[in-house]
Amino acid sequence: MKRRAELPNNLQLVLAVLEKKGHPMSAYMILDQLHGSSVRAPLQVYRALEKLISMGQVHRLESLNSFIACNDTSCATVGVTAFVICEKCEQVQEVSDNSVSLFITELAEKAKITAVKSSIELHGICGACENA
Amino acid sequence: MKRRAELPNNLQLVLAVLEKKGHPMSAYMILDQLHGSSVRAPLQVYRALEKLISMGQVHRLESLNSFIACNDTSCATVGVTAFVICEKCEQVQEVSDNSVSLFITELAEKAKITAVKSSIELHGICGACENA
DNA sequence: GTAAATTTGTTATGTTATAACGTCAAGGAA
DNA sequence: TTCCTTGACGTTATAACATAACAAATTTAC
Structure with a gap:
């Protein structure tokens, strides 16, 4: 698994928002929080989430259509x-x-x-x- | 639990479509199948599904955003x-x-x-x- | 029988997710 | 170096899923 600092910028931004919140967030809630950053469109969020999920850093909650940072090693x-x-x-x-x-x-x-x-x-x- | 014949018309129509298919269907797939009937709008389908679910006749599959007729008594x-x-x-x-x-x-x-x-x-x- | 409450239909809109396409950067072959 | 391929990224547009708001019709209570 990649170390945190080596993550591409968009992944770092998305993961940071999820970790700060600590609760489930929809992709569009994440996008709102990233207003002003380089992340401007839904697809950028979804692509970052997909990678973070495959790395095990983020989980998707199907029943909420939401995402949450993993907090269980x-x-x-x-x-x-x-x-x-x-x-x-x-x-x-x-x-x-x-x-x-x-x-x-x-x-x-x-x-x-x-x-x-x-x-x-x-x-x-x-x-x-x-x-x- | 109400007997089948006593169900309101929209519920019967929606349930019949799901039972005929036998596989998960999205609300909009169900709506397509009901073209020409009294069910014309998404909300009619969603309301029927909500009732059928509360009666145990239909299940919602969260990971597919889909619905399926119950086939297990x-x-x-x-x-x-x-x-x-x-x-x-x-x-x-x-x-x-x-x-x-x-x-x-x-x-x-x-x-x-x-x-x-x-x-x-x-x-x-x-x-x-x-x-x- | 009439008013209140509930259900139903319709329109409009909100929310979640992806397709399609263009651009750019990195790496390899000649 | 220069060209080419490949893959990642950004942007726009649109598809797919779901509900709010209100009007019309029906049911219920009395």
């Missing part, structure tokens, strides 16, 4: 990640322990399919918001 | 469903056994969240397509 090694999303505060937890990959492995076996990619997203209300 | 009783999608032939299998709901329950506990809804989608190549 273990997900890179395990390869399968579940996302737990609070619908109130938008906090996202990444879970990528053995139980997750085992579940997907068994699901693929049961359905007689060769897995290519998976999307596991659980929406709910987190403990902090529940008590607020 | 057990998913209604269990409540949590995993979808296994072949990227080649578009066949979708619904899996809603105990292992799926147990996985989601444990995930929610681990993340200290009160679950509201979940989306589990596994993409791959099915056995039939693998051998073709």
